[in-house]
Amino acid sequence: MTTPLLEVADLAAGYDDALVLHGVSLTAAREQIVAIVGPNGAGKSTLLKAIYGLVRPRAGSVRLAGVDVTGERPDRLTRRGMGFVPQIDNVFPTLTVAENLHIGSLVLPRAERQAELERMLELFPLLAERRRQRAGSLSGGQRKLVALARALVARPQLLLLDEPSAGLSPLAIDLVFEKLLEIRALGIGVVMVEQNARRALALSDTGYVLDMGRNAHSGPGPALLDDPRVVELYLGGSRRTASSSTSTSTPSGMNPPTK
Ligand SMILES: Nc1ncnc2c1ncn2[C@@H]1O[C@H](COP(=O)(O)OP(=O)(O)OP(=O)(O)O)[C@@H](O)[C@H]1O
Ligand SMILES: [Mg+2]
Numbered sequence: 001m002t003t004p005l006l007e008v009a010d011l012a013a014g015y016d017d018a019l020v021l022h023g024v025s026l027t028a029a030r031e032q033i034v035a036i037v038g039p040n041g042a043g044k045s046t047l048l049k050a051i052y053g054l055v056r057p058r059a060g061s062v063r064l065a066g067v068d069v070t071g072e073r074p075d076r077l078t079r080r081g082m083g084f085v086p087q088i089d090n091v092f093p094t095l096t097v098a099e100n101l102h103i104g105s106l107v108l109p110r111a112e113r114q115a116e117l118e119r120m121l122e123l124f125p126l127l128a129e130r131r132r133q134r135a136g137s138l139s140g141g142q143r144k145l146v147a148l149a150r151a152l153v154a155r156p157q158l159l160l161l162d163e164p165s166a167g168l169s170p171l172a173i174d175l176v177f178e179k180l181l182e183i184r185a186l187g188i189g190v191v192m193v194e195q196n197a198r199r200a201l202a203l204s205d206t207g208y209v210l211d212m213g214r215n216a217h218s219g220p221g222p223a224l225l226d227d228p229r230v231v232e233l234y235l236g237g238s239r240r241t242a243s244s245s246t247s248t249s250t251p252s253g254m255n256p257p258t259k
Pocket of ligand 1: 015018020038039040041042043044045046047
């Protein structure tokens with residue numbers, strides 16, 4: 001078996017006295033999208049922060065391409081190829097698009113920065129048109145693309161994204177999710193936390209349901225969408241009518257009572 005790109009084992013972490021993660025495990029491979037979903041307060045953001053060294057792990061381990069990087073500082077992780085895009089405050093609003101990307105490129109050797117910046121503008125033509133605009137003047141969707149491009153310009157192997165679709169219009173959500181597929185095709189591993197659980201699971205290679213700081217379910221994303229336990233407890237019930245029961249007493253056109 002090849003070494004996974006990211007291997008999180010029994011990670012425990014929290015804030016002050018409060019333990020939030022009680023031993024969470026997950027694996028991500030190159031050229032894979034992993035979606036982490038679960039109720040509010042489940043610890044999804046804390047998990048990404050603990051992986052990226054923003055919250056100190058109390059137990060367990062994080063391995064990046066086989067190297068133990070548990071509790072390593074974010075800037076060092078970035079140099080090792082782990083990128084993180086937080087849910088908010090992920091661009092410098094008073095700087096231009098090009099300046100934001102330049103800052104992202106600073107971890108690269110000086111001679112390689114310009115080429116990488118141009119590669120990003122090719123990958124994000126929408127941003128190329130707006131390279132001299134301040135990031136703060138862009139729409140929410142465009143700003144999200146700046147944040148993605150700023151992380152990508154550092155040439156990560158792994159990208160951690162907290163709620164990439166939050167606060168975006170349906171059109172902008174499509175745009176961002178399409179970009180994630182392109183990013184995966186570049187050979188990068190993507191681990192994202194998403195409120196938009198159905199959309200995220202539908203396009204993910206692997207999905208994890210986190211509940212109260214523990215792994216609740218995992219499997220191929222689309223398979224989780226078909227798992228009645230996941231649908232019932234975490235996705236707000238089935239979209240389709242419940243499959244017909246043997247009872248004939250339910251009048252047609254009425255749903256059986258929900259538990
Ligand atoms: N900086 C902090 N200090 C103290 N407690 C925190 C801090 N950040 C989060 N928590 C607590 O940790 C728990 C998990 O929070 P976390 O943000 O990881 O959940 P989440 O799954 O990302 O939720 P959401 O879906 O609302 O984003 C919550 O009970 C939250 O109140
Ligand atoms: Mg969160």
